[in-house]
Amino acid sequence: MKRTTFASAQDVEQAFYEALERADLDTMMEVWADDEEVVCIHPSGPRLAGYERVRENWAQIFASPQRLQVRTSDLSVVQGMMFAIHNLLENITVVGEPRARPPVAVTNVYVRTSSGWRMLVHHASHAPGAPPEPAAEGPKILH
Amino acid sequence: MKRTTFASAQDVEQAFYEALERADLDTMMEVWADDEEVVCIHPSGPRLAGYERVRENWAQIFASPQRLQVRTSDLSVVQGMMFAIHNLLENITVVGEPRARPPVAVTNVYVRTSSGWRMLVHHASHAPGAPPEPAAEGPKILH
Numbered sequence: 001m002k003r004t005t006f007a008s009a010q011d012v013e014q015a016f017y018e019a020l021e022r023a024d025l026d027t028m029m030e031v032w033a034d035d036e037e038v039v040c041i042h043p044s045g046p047r048l049a050g051y052e053r054v055r056e057n058w059a060q061i062f063a064s065p066q067r068l069q070v071r072t073s074d075l076s077v078v079q080g081m082m083f084a085i086h087n088l089l090e091n092i093t094v095v096g097e098p099r100a101r102p103p104v105a106v107t108n109v110y111v112r113t114s115s116g117w118r119m120l121v122h123h124a125s126h127a128p129g130a131p132p133e134p135a136a137e138g139p140k141i142l143h
Numbered sequence: 144m145k146r147t148t149f150a151s152a153q154d155v156e157q158a159f160y161e162a163l164e165r166a167d168l169d170t171m172m173e174v175w176a177d178d179e180e181v182v183c184i185h186p187s188g189p190r191l192a193g194y195e196r197v198r199e200n201w202a203q204i205f206a207s208p209q210r211l212q213v214r215t216s217d218l219s220v221v222q223g224m225m226f227a228i229h230n231l232l233e234n235i236t237v238v239g240e241p242r243a244r245p246p247v248a249v250t251n252v253y254v255r256t257s258s259g260w261r262m263l264v265h266h267a268s269h270a271p272g273a274p275p276e277p278a279a280e281g282p283k284i285l286h
Contacts, residue, residue, distance in 0.1 A: 037221050039230045039250070046271050047230065047248045049219060076192060078180050078254070078263060083226040085252050085264060087182045087190065105190045107182070107250050107266040109228050111221070120221060121228060123250040125268030128189050 004030045006117045009077075009084035009110035016108070016119060017070050023062040029055050033111055033118035041123045043104055067095040084110040084117070090124065103127045147173045149260045152220075152227035152253035159251070159262060160213050166205040172198050176254055176261035184266045186247055210238040215249075227253040227260070233267065246270045 004027075006012045012031055019028035032038050032054060040048045040057065048057050075088040090104040109121035147170075149155045155174055162171035175181050175197060183191045183200065191200050218231040233247040252264035 037219055039219065041248050041250070041268060041270075044269060044271070047217070047232070049230070074190070076180055076182065080223075080225050082223050083228070085226070087192070087264065089190070105184050105266070107184070107252070107264055109250070109252065111223075121230065121250055123248070123266050123268070125184060125266070126187060127184075128187070 002030055002034065002115050002118075005115055006031075009079070009086065009117050012110050012117045012119055013072075013086060013108060016122070017072065020070060021068060023067060025055070025059055025062050028058050028062075031119050033113055033120050035118075035120070037120065039121045039123070041125070043124050043126045069093045069095060071100075082112045083120075086110070089127065102129050145173055145177065145258055145261075148258055149174075152222070152229065152260050155253050155260045155262055156215075156229060156251060159265070160215065163213060164211060166210060168198075168202055168205050171201050171205075174262050176256055176263050178261075178263070180263065182264045182266070184268070186267050186269045212236045212238060214243075225255045226263075229253070232270065245272050 004015070006015065015027060016031045018024075019031060032051060034051050036050045038049070038051055038054055040054045048054050069092070071091045073089045073091060075086060078085040086108040088106050088108070090106055091100050092104060093100045104124045105127040107121065107123045108119060110117050111120040147158070149158065158170060159174045161167075162174060175194060177194050179193045181192070181194055181197055183197045191197050212235070214234040216232045216234060218229060221228040229251040231249050231251070233249055234243050235247060236243045247267050248270040250264065250266045251262060253260050254263040
């Protein structure tokens with residue numbers, strides 16, 4: 001049973017990143033919709049589908065002593081009545097490391113449930129360090 | 144001006160992959176919402192935001208002689224009145240290569256506009272070749 005009712009997608013997103021930084025599994029799993037359709041994809045990771053599979057994965061991640069600080073930036077929001085789509089960059093620093101990791105491009109999808117807003121999708125992937133110039137010859141893009 | 148009215152997110156998705164295989168820029172850009180909020184992220188690529196930036200990128204990709212065949216699988220759908228969230232795997236073969244590339248995990252978000260359904264987000268990232276066993280010790284996941 002969920003104890004927290006999030007009034008907005010923004011509130012869910014804030015709780016998600018706080019739970020991630022604190023490695024707080026209970027709060028993290030409050031964030032997610034209790035649904036077989038939830039999907040979590042970490043950078044270079046497989047698709048993790050379903051609430052229980054997502055929980056197992058966060059438990060595994062949080063069992064590591066590594067702690068992260070996440071600064072989000074470049075937020076773009078499309079807000080509907082029942083869904084909200086957030087696109088942003090995560091700038092992650094591993095505590096104890098001198099500098100931030102390369103940015104991570106993220107799509108977070110939120111859904112309004114009967115008990116408030118929850119996370120439905122977290123899709124994160126490694127992004128190049130800086131945005132390319134449109135005219136520049138970038139790395140070969142397969143698609 | 145858009146010429147095509149897609150009756151469903153499924154129709155948009157089918158047109159997207161057909162345009163991708165045919166390297167058909169006009170059809171590809173019919174698929175996308177004509178909106179500053181559209182986002183396209185290719186595997187290991189930066190976030191491309193806005194209709195014009197997305198168009199430039201597809202033009203660059205389709206200028207290559209490389210042609211792709213895409214078989215989608217493992218589709219998971221959350222369908223709302225105004226948004227549809229599709230999560231799936233792309234199994235891509237480069238024409239002329241003997242075997243498929245490793246799978247790509249994809250989140251496609253569709254929005255219902257005044258002129259039918261359009262693509263709002265295409266977020267694609269490299270996925271491992273096979274889903275991991277929950278108990279297995281996988282590669283170190285930063286997050």
